Amino acid sequence: MAKRELQEINAGSVADIAFLLLIFFLVATTMDIDTGITRLLPPIPEDKQDTEVQVNKRNVLVVLINRTDQLMVRGEFGTRVDELKGITMEFFTNPARSTELPEMEIKEVNFPPGSSPLLPVDGIWRGNVSKGVISLQNDRSTTYGKYLAVQNELVAAVNTLRNDFCKLYFDKEFDDLNDNNPIDKEIKDGIRSIYKMNISEAEPKNIN
Amino acid sequence: MSKFSKKKNTGIPKINTSSLPDIIFMLLFFFMVSTTMRETEVQVAVKVPEATEVRKLEQKSLVSYIYIGRPSKALEGIYGSEPMIQLNDKLVNVEGIPAESVLDFVLFERENLPEIDKSKMIISLRVDSNIPMGKVDDVKQALRRAKALIINYSARKDYRNKGR
Numbered sequence: 335m336a337k338r339e340l341q342e343i344n345a346g347s348v349a350d351i352a353f354l355l356l357i358f359f360l361v362a363t364t365m366d367i368d369t370g371i372t373r374l375l376p377p378i379p380e381d382k383q384d385t386e387v388q389v390n391k392r393n394v395l396v397v398l399i400n401r402t403d404q405l406m407v408r409g410e411f412g413t414r415v416d417e418l419k420g421i422t423m424e425f426f427t428n429p430a431r432s433t434e435l436p437e438m439e440i441k442e443v444n445f446p447p448g449s450s451p452l453l454p455v456d457g458i459w460r461g462n463v464s465k466g467v468i469s470l471q472n473d474r475s476t477t478y479g480k481y482l483a484v485q486n487e488l489v490a491a492v493n494t495l496r497n498d499f500c501k502l503y504f505d506k507e508f509d510d511l512n513d514n515n516p517i518d519k520e521i522k523d524g525i526r527s528i529y530k531m532n533i534s535e536a537e538p539k540n541i542n
Numbered sequence: 543m544s545k546f547s548k549k550k551n552t553g554i555p556k557i558n559t560s561s562l563p564d565i566i567f568m569l570l571f572f573f574m575v576s577t578t579m580r581e582t583e584v585q586v587a588v589k590v591p592e593a594t595e596v597r598k599l600e601q602k603s604l605v606s607y608i609y610i611g612r613p614s615k616a617l618e619g620i621y622g623s624e625p626m627i628q629l630n631d632k633l634v635n636v637e638g639i640p641a642e643s644v645l646d647f648v649l650f651e652r653e654n655l656p657e658i659d660k661s662k663m664i665i666s667l668r669v670d671s672n673i674p675m676g677k678v679d680d681v682k683q684a685l686r687r688a689k690a691l692i693i694n695y696s697a698r699k700d701y702r703n704k705g706r
Contacts, residue, residue: 345563352566359570363577368605369596370666370696378686472675478610479591479671481678482695486593493595 371482371489376534393436395425395468399484401475415483422491426464426529436466443524446517450503459503459524467532488533495529578602582631584668586611591671592700599694604664606630606651608644610677611670625673627681640677641684648688668696 397418398406407413407421428435440462447457468488472481493508500508504521511518588611599605609628613621627634629647634640652660665685669678685693 345560348563349559349566352563352570356566356570356573359573359577362580363573364580365577368599368602368666368694368696369699370590370599370694371593371595372597372599372664372692372694375682375686375691375693377689377691472679474674474676474679476675477671478669478673478675478678481675482591482593482671482697485695486595486697489595 371485373485373489373533389467390437390465392434393465393467395422395466397468397470397484397488399470399472399476399480401473403477403480405484415480415487418484418487419491419494422468422488423495425468426466426491426495428464428466436464438462438464441528443527444520445503445524446520449517449521452503459528461528463528467534469534469536471536485533489531492529492531496525499525499528582607584609584628585614585617585633586626586628586670587614588668588670590668590696590698593695593697594700596697596699599664599666601662601664604655604659604662605666605694606647606663607666607668608647608681609668610673610681612673625670625677627677640680641687644681644684645688648685648690652690662692663690664692664694665690666694666696 396406396408400406404411405413405415405418407418413421425435428438431438440460443459443461445453445457445459447455449457453459470484470488497508500506500511500521504511508522508525511522513519513522586609588609607630610625611628612618612623612625621633627640627644629643630651634643648663648665652663655663667678667681682693685691
């Protein structure tokens with residue numbers, strides 16, 4: 335009997351099959367990565383009586399957005415959104431120790447010992463921490479875009495302050511610190527407690 | 543007979559396509575790895591605002607989505623053009639009370655999370671930039687009542703104003 339040669343499998347359709355799969359994945363999947371600004375909502379107070387907390391007037395930066403998307407910051411009407419970051423940073427640092435801007439209190443924050451040449455050996459930082467709080471209020475007709483732009487500027491101000499501190503003391507970007515590394519985590523938490531994201535949002539109400 | 547025979551005109555030579563499947567497979571694997579499955583069909587038109595301070599949402603399993611926007615062109619005839627709320631993949635009925643629906647939705651979604659992650663639940667608000675805040679405030683109040691306090695205002699990275 336004649337020896338049969340091994341027949342080659344026709345592979346011409348493999349490309350078609352792969353194309354089919356490719357097109358399926360193109361249609362059924364998306365590429366967009368979810369990004370956004372994460373914020374914490376205040377819990378609803380259990381006891382209505384305790385909601386009125388007395389805060390010194392100089393410690394509050396009131397940011398109002400009216401129904402036509404105009405800003406009012408500290409009683410001044412017509413602030414532009416791009417001015418807000420500077421105002422917020424000045425508010426939280428109070429470089430001239432003005433009596434109009436928030437009080438500062440001396441605070442001690444523990445950093446990992448030996449993590450920075452600018453800190454004492456035990457890693458305890460002593461310095462001024464602002465008592466400032468930002469109060470953000472919006473109208474029901476304010477557009478969401480404007481609201482988020484304002485939120486973004488306020489968050490940007492705090493992020494910049496944190497980042498500057500981190501660069502000065504630890505020679506690193508705040509965002510480059512790794513949350514899974516215990517030392518980095520301690521540094522991050524320490525900086526977070528120096529520059530708190532104190533943005534309070536009032537109970538919704540109509541402002542004019 | 544000469545050593546250098548004249549070339550015979552054989553027509554267009556066939557292109558070797560044996561590597562075509564490999565190329566297509568390469569593309570296929572690229573798309574399989576770099577994309578994620580489309581899970582919800584968004585029925586409201588949402589164009590999220592741009593912001594500079596955005597961070598990536600890392601743990602997608604903890605995230606539930608609330609969309610707020612005007613109904614998309616195809617659904618305008620049915621629902622009109624008033625802003626509507628979509629919870630993951632279902633629209634809140636026009637007759638339904640939004641606050642109650644959001645509350646139910648959060649409780650339901652939290653039920654589906656493993657016990658240790660229940661407190662870490664993230665609500666991603668994907669809201670169109672032109673929606674009035676009233677609608678968003680209502681949802682936020684409902685979220686506070688449902689004790690879903692970690693929220694994420696979805697925004698695209700704004701590259702133009704970076705470093706300002």
